[in-house]
Amino acid sequence: MYYRFVTFHGLDMLIFFIIFFEMAILYFAGPVLLNSRLPAPGLGWLSFVLMVVGSLLVNVMVYSGKADVMFTSYPPLKADPLYYLGIILFAVGALIVCILFLASLAVARKNKTYEGSIPLVVFGALTACIIAIITLLHGALIFIPTLLWSMDLMPMDAEVYRLMFWGLGHSSQQINVAAMVSVWYLLAGLTVGGVVLNEKISRMAFVLYILFISMASAHHLLVDPGWGPAWKIWNTSYAMYLAVLASMIHGFTVPGGIELGQRLRGFKNGLFEWLSKAPWSDPGFSGMMISLVVFGFMGGITGVTIGTEQINIMVHNTLRVPGHFHVTVVGGTALAFMAVSYYVFPLIFRKRVAFWGMAKVQPYFFGFGIAIMGMGMTFLGSMGVPRRHWDSTFSQAPFQPPFPDTINLFQAVMGIGGLLAAAGALMFITIAVVTVFFGKPVTADSIKNGESGIPQGVLKLPAQSYTGANVEQVHKEGAKGTVVLAFVFLVCFVLYYFVNWKMLASIWKVG
Amino acid sequence: MENMELHSGIMPVKGIWWKPAPAQEKRWVIISFIWCLILFAMMPLWHFKGGQNPAGIRTRVTADEFETRLNKFIKDYQVGEEKGIPVVQPPAGSDVYIAARMWQWSPILKLKKGAEYTIHLSSLDANHGFSLYPARLNFQVVPGYDYGLKMAPDQAGTFYIICNEFCGINHHNMIGEIIVEE
Numbered sequence: 030m031y032y033r034f035v036t037f038h039g040l041d042m043l044i045f046f047i048i049f050f051e052m053a054i055l056y057f058a059g060p061v062l063l064n065s066r067l068p069a070p071g072l073g074w075l076s077f078v079l080m081v082v083g084s085l086l087v088n089v090m091v092y093s094g095k096a097d098v099m100f101t102s103y104p105p106l107k108a109d110p111l112y113y114l115g116i117i118l119f120a121v122g123a124l125i126v127c128i129l130f131l132a133s134l135a136v137a138r139k140n141k142t143y144e145g146s147i148p149l150v151v152f153g154a155l156t157a158c159i160i161a162i163i164t165l166l167h168g169a170l171i172f173i174p175t176l177l178w179s180m181d182l183m184p185m186d187a188e189v190y191r192l193m194f195w196g197l198g199h200s201s202q203q204i205n206v207a208a209m210v211s212v213w214y215l216l217a218g219l220t221v222g223g224v225v226l227n228e229k230i231s232r233m234a235f236v237l238y239i240l241f242i243s244m245a246s247a248h249h250l251l252v253d254p255g256w257g258p259a260w261k262i263w264n265t266s267y268a269m270y271l272a273v274l275a276s277m278i279h280g281f282t283v284p285g286g287i288e289l290g291q292r293l294r295g296f297k298n299g300l301f302e303w304l305s306k307a308p309w310s311d312p313g314f315s316g317m318m319i320s321l322v323v324f325g326f327m328g329g330i331t332g333v334t335i336g337t338e339q340i341n342i343m344v345h346n347t348l349r350v351p352g353h354f355h356v357t358v359v360g361g362t363a364l365a366f367m368a369v370s371y372y373v374f375p376l377i378f379r380k381r382v383a384f385w386g387m388a389k390v391q392p393y394f395f396g397f398g399i400a401i402m403g404m405g406m407t408f409l410g411s412m413g414v415p416r417r418h419w420d421s422t423f424s425q426a427p428f429q430p431p432f433p434d435t436i437n438l439f440q441a442v443m444g445i446g447g448l449l450a451a452a453g454a455l456m457f458i459t460i461a462v463v464t465v466f467f468g469k470p471v472t473a474d475s476i477k478n479g480e481s482g483i484p485q486g487v488l489k490l491p492a493q494s495y496t497g498a499n500v501e502q503v504h505k506e507g508a509k510g511t512v513v514l515a516f517v518f519l520v521c522f523v524l525y526y527f528v529n530w531k532m533l534a535s536i537w538k539v540g
Numbered sequence: 541m542e543n544m545e546l547h548s549g550i551m552p553v554k555g556i557w558w559k560p561a562p563a564q565e566k567r568w569v570i571i572s573f574i575w576c577l578i579l580f581a582m583m584p585l586w587h588f589k590g591g592q593n594p595a596g597i598r599t600r601v602t603a604d605e606f607e608t609r610l611n612k613f614i615k616d617y618q619v620g621e622e623k624g625i626p627v628v629q630p631p632a633g634s635d636v637y638i639a640a641r642m643w644q645w646s647p648i649l650k651l652k653k654g655a656e657y658t659i660h661l662s663s664l665d666a667n668h669g670f671s672l673y674p675a676r677l678n679f680q681v682v683p684g685y686d687y688g689l690k691m692a693p694d695q696a697g698t699f700y701i702i703c704n705e706f707c708g709i710n711h712h713n714m715i716g717e718i719i720v721e722e
Contacts, residue, residue: 032709032711035706062550097709099706103666103667103705103706104666105665105666105683106666106667106707106708144552144554145552145553145554146553147552147553148549148550148551148552149549149553150549150550153549186684187666187682187683187685188682188684188685191667191680191682211549214549214550215549215550217548218549218550219550223548223549224546224547224548225546225547225548225549226562226565227559227561227565228553228557228558228559229557229558229559229561230561230565230569231549232557250680251594252679253680253685253687254596254598254661254679254680254682254686254687255598255682256598257595257598258587258593258594261594262580262583262584266579266583269576269577269580270576270579270580271576273579274573274576277568277575277576278568278569278572281565281572282565285564289546290548293546333579337579337582337583338583338586338593338594339583339590339592339593339594341594341678342592342594342676342678342679343676343677344678345669345671345680345704346669346671346678346680346704346705347671347704412674413671413673413674413676413702415669415671415703415704416704417704417705417706417711418702418704418711418712419712420712423702423713423715425712426713426715427623427625427644427713428700428716428717429715430673430674430715432673493547493550493551494548494551495545495546495547496544496545500544500545500546501544504544504562507562507563507564512564512568519571519575522575523575526579530582530586534590534591534592536592536675536676536677537592537675537677537691537692537693537694538591538656538690538691538692538694539591539592539594539677539689539690539692540591540592540594540595540596540690
């Protein structure tokens with residue numbers, strides 16, 4: 030039963046929920062932000078139906094016990110052919126949305142709905158779209174043969190499957206990253222008029238994602254027998270960590286742009302007035318900032334460290350791995366998507382956000398909950414506790430590895446964090462459902478009267494473009510606070526990384 | 541810079557956006573890049589200077605072949621039996637075979653502290669995960685592949701092999717044992 034639920038949780042969260050949301054972002058970034066027509070809406074509905082049917086099919090298979098194979102479904106563990114078919118249908122649906130997005134860009138360009146180059150946010154969404162196409166092609170490349178294998182029509186090598194599966198599995202996380210960073214830039218602009226420090230650098234960072242991110246499949250194969258050290262080092266590091274470089278750039282330019290935007294709005298005292306005077310009770314803003322910090326400080330640092338070829342010997346398939354990806358995908362991506370929802374409700378659905386008081390605290394519950402849970406998992410994993418396992422006492426096994434009592438403490442930490450996060454998730458779902466189906470409409474009057482349920486960036490959109498003497502002055506002074514924060518980040522990164530090498534040096538010689 | 545203009549990421553960009561970056565940002569990119577190069581250099585460096593690497597001897601093997609080698613290894617060095625699993629004490633420096641199958645690690649090993657062994661891991665059915673507790677060594681055990689890793693136990697005691705890759709309904713009960721003697 031435990032394994033069945035983990036299978037569910039992996040597929041529904043990591044693939045279905047998140048890709049549905051990303052496809053919504055593509056519809057938003059194309060037709061909405063560029064103010065253009067959506068070509069072939071009929072195809073859009075077809076893709077939606079394919080995605081829904083695919084995900085339902087997979088869920089039915091898992092629920093009926095015909096696919097107890099985990100999210101990863103490594104052969105030779107075998108599921109019902111319909112399970113693989115469900116995933117393929119879903120992927121085809123998503124692929125159609127990607128193509129529609131590209132078509133909508135072409136239509137907008139042809140109809141001249143904008144002047145100059147597409148905005149950075151759309152550029153980022155385009156990046157996500159390209160990575161999605163690469164990912165889905167990997168998916169087709171592996172799940173079509175696996176479907177045939179499950180019908181006994183062809184053989185399947187366990188190691189080749191692992192390589193290709195993670196070409197889908199890890200790359201799909203990079204759709205999340207690109208989409209999340211685009212959402213950060215979007216919310217920075219909507220909530221506090223955050224600016225782009227430099228278009229060239231930010232766009233180049235997005236291009237680095239496209240070029241190098243698929244290599245991350247290797248993160249899952251570092252202690253596998255199928256590949257040699259040269260292959261592992263080159264691929265796990267995205268060719269010398271160029272995709273990490275991209276994230277470090279965005280990690281500087283997003284808060285830096287927010288800082289300049291705030292300084293232009295008059296909060297220019299000291300190093301951190303731009304932060305202390307920020308709209309922390311706007312869930313769009315707080316959600317974005319918590320997502321940025323949890324993703325960068327926790328997700329980024331742990332990810333690079335445990336994805337190091339040798340350090341992975343201590344980490345592979347322990348709870349440190351879920352400890353890492355919950356803070357990236359959930360604390361980072363899912364939270365950013367929740368934050369942007371608070372702007373989508375009034376701007377697209379034209380509805381005032383329901384339970385506004387609850388909405389204000391929701392990002393804090395969810396973000397801090399996940400951060401605490403991730404920390405608990407990371408400590409447990411460091412003590413050797415395996416992932417995908419429900420009994421740390423091994424009560425029915427022939428031998429009982431004696432875990433120290435401290436794991437009880439960290440299991441409690443993990444549980445408390447998990448409950449906080451789950452509470453945050455339930456709040457979000459309640460708010461979202463009630464707002465969309467029963468929410469009060471946004472009217473000119475409700476905006477003028479500043480009624481509740483409308484985020485401050487919608488009540489009064491901050492300036493999106495600044496000119497004048499003041500601009501030059503602020504630009505010259507730069508983002509001083511962000512520089513300080515960036516160096517704090519770098520120090521944490523260096524410390525965590527080398528502490529792990531030190532721990533590695535103390536274990537058995539192996540090679 | 542005359543007529544300096546700053547805008548958010550939501551605005552389309554008029555004119556040419558390929559402009560020099562502000563000094564602060566440029567410095568951060570350079571520092572980040574240097575850090576990335578250090579991150580990269582650490583891995584090859586550890587292959588030359590460090591003692592823990594997952595390189596090993598990697599070959600293909602069928603389940604039948606591996607089982608033949610395993611059975612010969614057990615026959616040569618068996619010293620007892622515990623809970624139905626053979627206990628094997630190989631000489632220092634020898635090739636050692638551990639097979640993973642649903643849901644058992646076989647055999648139980650008795651090793652000498654300070655000696656080096658080449659431990660061959662393979663699976664006779666699905667993927668399994670070799671996780672040696674509390675030594676904190678984790679390797680993927682993949683059917684069709686023989687992963688030969690030189691290991692040198694540096695402390696005496698009882699160590700447990702926890703399967704940490706999902707391998708079916710009894711995955712959580714798949715625990716093996718390695719005893720290291722002084």
